[in-house]
Amino acid sequence: MADMGAFQEAVTAWAAGGPDDPARELAARLPVRAVVLLEGPSDAAAVGALAARRGRDLAAEGVCVLPMGGAMSVGRFAHLLGPPGLGLRLTGLCDEAERRFYARGLERAGAARQEFFVCAADLEDELIRALGVTQVAELVRAEGDLRALQTFQRQPAQQGRTSPQQLRRFLGTKKGRKIHYGRVLVEALDNDRVPAPLDDLLTSL
DSSP states (O other), X not given: OOOHHHHHHHHHHHHTTXXXXXXXXXXXXXXXXXXXXXXXXXXXXXHHHHHHHTTOOTTTTXXXXXXXXXXXXXXXXXXXXXXXXXXXXXXXXXXXXXXXXHHHHHHHTTOTXXXXXXXXXXXXXXXXXXXXXXXXXXXXXXXXXXXXHHHHHTSGGGTTSOHHHHHHHHTTSSTTHHHHHHHHHXXXXXXXXXXXXXXXXXXXX
């Protein structure tokens, strides 16, 4: 039986120059009603964790959560999946620094009216501010990464940076760490402390 993971793979292959038929067939068969475009898998982990907390199965609802492999791909994916392509509703997250790039990419793809939610620096920054440095450090300790964090913080390049900045950079220092903590940080949030961009995204779906 076809699933949303197969559709995600078909779209990614299509965006890389592959055929469009598999994605079109799966979009109709599932059916897919919306695609959440995200910069990378850590954002997808956070969205999935919040959906699970709220008792939602996005795939079963016809929503595909799709990491694009970088913000620069938004125009290409919007062209394939939005009004010019499959005609699906598009939404997602973007960073404040990339807001104009997203706007141009969506406009060129004929998808300018699609709604995206903006994070101040990035989603990790939003989550660290929502939880606070002390709680994030405790989560890092609980996950067995405290010694690695302390070693990282002693590096000359980290001197002069604030604790939130250090934590945000630390999450990206090892392959898979941002993905892991995307889920861990969301699961630790109080219900009333979910960052607005993430909360608004889930509510919009």
